[in-house]
Amino acid sequence: KLQTPASFAQSVQELTIALQRTGDPANLNRLRPHLELLANIDPSPDAPPPTWEQLENGLVAVRTVVHGLVDYIQNHSKKGTDQQQ
Numbered sequence: 001k002l003q004t005p006a007s008f009a010q011s012v013q014e015l016t017i018a019l020q021r022t023g024d025p026a027n028l029n030r031l032r033p034h035l036e037l038l039a040n041i042d043p044s045p046d047a048p049p050p051t052w053e054q055l056e057n058g059l060v061a062v063r064t065v066v067h068g069l070v071d072y073i074q075n076h077s078k079k080g081t082d083q084q085q
Contacts, residue, residue, distance in 0.1 A: 009039040026076040031068045034061035 003011065012035045019029050038061050041050075050058065 005039070005041075005043055012036060012039050026072050028068065028072065031065055034064045034068075037061045038065070 012032070015028070015035070016032055037057060041058060
């Protein structure tokens with residue numbers, strides 16, 4: 001689903017609240033700083049280009065979040081469990 005920058009940031013906040021309520025059994029809270037970094041990227045065409053360091057940090061955040069999602073699907077979600085059987 002395509003999201004606006006504001007709705008992505010809201011989704012990160014909602015995930016944080018949900019993890020607090022559930023006790024975060026899959027340790028997804030470790031992804032929060034990376035998600036917040038991604039949520040704070042200014043997609044405006046008028047925004048200045050990122051520095052090399054900002055670009056590297058963004059790519060590391062994307063990689064970390066994708067790895068976390070794959071780990072969650074494979075080890076903690078019902079869908080991932082069904083596929084492994």
